[in-house]
Amino acid sequence: MKNSVFLGAFAATTLVAGLAQAQTTLETVQSRGELNCGVSTGLAGFSAPDGNGVWQGFDVAFCRAVAAAVLDDPMAVNFVPTTGQTRFSALASGEVDILARNTTWTFSRDVDLNFTFLGTNYYDGQGFMVTRDLGVSSALELDGATVCIQTGTTTELNLADYFRVNGMAYEPVPIETNAEAQQQYLAGACDVYTTDVSGLAATRASFASPSDHVILPEVISKEPLGPAVRHGDDQWADIGRWTLFALIAAEELGVTSANIDEMKAGTDNPEINRLLGSEGDLGAMFGLDSEWAVRAIAAAGNYGEIFSATIGEQTPIGLARGLNAQWTQGGLLYAPPFR
Amino acid sequence: MSTSDDLRRMTSVPKRSFRPSMLLYDQRYRSITIQVFFLFMLMLGAAWLIDNTVSNLRALGRDFSFAFLNAPAGYDINQRPIAYDSQMTHGRAALVGFLNTIILAVLACALATVLGVVAGVLRLSNNWIVGRLMTVYIEVFRNIPTLLWIVIFGAIMTEAMPAPSAFRGDDPAASMLFNDAVAVTNRGVYIPSIEFVRDLGDLRIGPVAPSLNWLLVFFVIIAGIYANKRLIAHATAVQNATGIRPKTWWKSILILLGPVVVILVALGAYLDYPELRGFNFAGGTHLRNSLIAMWLGLGIYTGAFVAENVRAGILAISRGQTEAAFALGMQPGKTMRLVILPQALRVIIPPLISQYLNITKNTSLGLAVGYMDLRSTLGGITINQTGRELEGMLLMMLIYLAISLTISGAMNVYNSRVKLKER
Secondary structure, three states: OHHHHHHHHHHHHHHHHHHHHHOOHHHHHHHHOOEEEEEEOOEOOOEEEOOOOOEEOHHHHHHHHHHHHHHOOOOOEEEEEEOOOOHHHHHHOOOOOEEEEEEEOOHHHHHOOOEEEOOOOEEEOEEEEEEHHHOOOOHHHOOOEEEEEEOOOHHHHHHHHHHHHOOOOEEEEEEOOHHHHHHHHHOOOOOEEEEEHHHHHHHHHOOOOHHHEEEOOOOOOOEEEEEEEEOOOHHHHHHHHHHHHHHHHHHHHOOOOOOHHHHOOOOOOHHHHHHHOOOOOHHHHOOOOOOHHHHHHHHHOOHHHHHHHHOOOOOOOOOOOHHHOEHHHOOOEOOOOOO | OOHHHHHHHHHOOOOOOOOOOHHHHOHHHHHHHHHHHHHHHHHHHHHHHHHHHHHHHHHOOOOOOOHHHHOEOOOOOOOOOOOOOOOOEHHHHHHHHHHHHHHHHHHHHHHHHHHHHHHHHHHOOOOHHHHHHHHHHHHHHHOOOHHHHHHHHHHHHHHHOOOHHHHOOOOOOOOOEOOOOEEEEEOEEEEOEEEEOOOOOEOOEOOEOOEHHHHHHHHHHHHHHHHHHHHHHHHHHHHHHHOOOOOOHHHHHHHHHHHHHHHHHHOOEEEEOOEEEOOEEEOOEEEEHHHHHHHHHHHHHHHHHHHHHHHHHHHOOOHHHHHHHHHOOOOHHHHHHHHHHHHHHHHHHHHHHHHHHHHHHHHHHHHHHOOOOHHHHHHHHHHHHHOOHHHHHHHHHHHHHHHHHHHHHHHHHHHHHHOOOOO
């Protein structure tokens, strides 16, 4: 008797677990009412909590846009801080719905780790930062240097390749988070700190005297950073991908958080109308309403607004648009048509 | 019917047939029923876990394979007990990590044992200051998590020591210790290393290739220790026979040191001193901050626990033993060394085993200060770069299990040699 009750309960639980798995990510997120977004443990400009404990930054703004599109509330995001080491497990296990943690899009991560990258939201490259009084002007003068490096990142592999190819020796000091790396670098425990150039700029901006540190001219790798989701739920991947494209297209089309209210009523540009839902019903194609893009853009502005508010030249991070300008401005940002 | 038939019917146990309810209500069967039931539940639980894993892996489109161990690792490791570069395999990187784990565990166990025995004995000292000092050491270190100690030692090394550039120039801000032999920097401690002019090459055994020079020196040391043991045994035999113990100290020194000096001179051994070259010191042996922080953190922390074990062991020996030794005219130091400690060992060894196991397992905290142990290589970078969490974690668990069981087995053999012989 007891046995059969137990087995019955057991079977029921398994069934419920099975049903829960059959739910799409979109349904899971909507029934939860909150988007779980994996971010870094704190990288100024990209994702870091501000003085009030509210997460701010470039990657954070993307999560808020997705939450606005899907849940109609840009603040309904639960930010999960992940280290370079824990981020992929967090995404693969379903702890986070989307990973927006300046993660480099690579073949093996896409294919072997079974993630779908939603595009590139920041074109980056790996660089080196040294103190000015070291008197080094090129990365090729770094033979024998001690290099601080965040472990579990592509930078670790690029670094090994770069020094091997150039026949130089180095002493790696593996470190888990950006904050620790910063501390070790400032204490002089390493001569060089290496990570993506954007990360170096962000880190340098938080130093007491940023002008004492120089970022060397060599950029030794391509680092297309972008948000990622798990394989297997194409609808969810499409929502993330096209939210990113909506932000990029909005900048190209001149849609900003300031003028979006008047533009969503209808303009004489059919592309804008389709994007903002006054013409056609693109949102319904992936299970959202027609105003999904309006909410996504209204959350933190278009790509350009997000960039200049979080990491642009007016901010302490001070990054130029460079490769991250629109294709019409000589950059690489190019959103496919909304049609 | 005869009376004998009646008698038989009355005395014989009634032959009752087996009924299923007896499985629960008959004491003869109940325990078996319960055990079978629990075994069944256990197997069901295990089957559920495995099935869950397999179906989840399939849902994610993942297979279960250890092939990644043969792929090039691509990352560098700073502390390399064996030859390694970024083009070698993940398996090789894991082996480097494993050896780093062993190196750290051995160093920390040695430090913890020495500190523990000294502090444990001194805590019982009649000298008030010494006794209280040891109490402070034990209580402070025992009651603060080991991870904090590791981070603190790491921070002291990084923040408080001079950078290598401070040693540069005509009037350097920092200078080397011990006649320019040792440099303490914020990147670690550089000490002289022993190098050989004549190299006999390496011995190739599987993945590792130990230097023949060092094997030879090691062998000579072991032979010397064995010969010295025979000498002592002989001296004891002579003492037992004649009552006079022959002088052995100069023979011991000759046997222990003589052959080693001869072999070192023959191989042309010299000390390689560290010197400032480029960004860092070159030459000598580099004890990295991570190693030092882990070594001190684990060794001093666990030493406090060992000290308590030692104290407990000593207190377990009855006061009469000390009084008897004193009555024979033995000095306190000799009493401790010859009478108390040998008896206390049988109480000390079993908890000491678990302290050694703790140290070995706690080496996996290495990532906190960037020490490249098994957890940081196989369980950290490799898993992260290949995405093989399940395989990597399983392999790592198996390796830690194997290390722990080996330590435990070896210590149990030692324990059975020192424990009270009961015949």
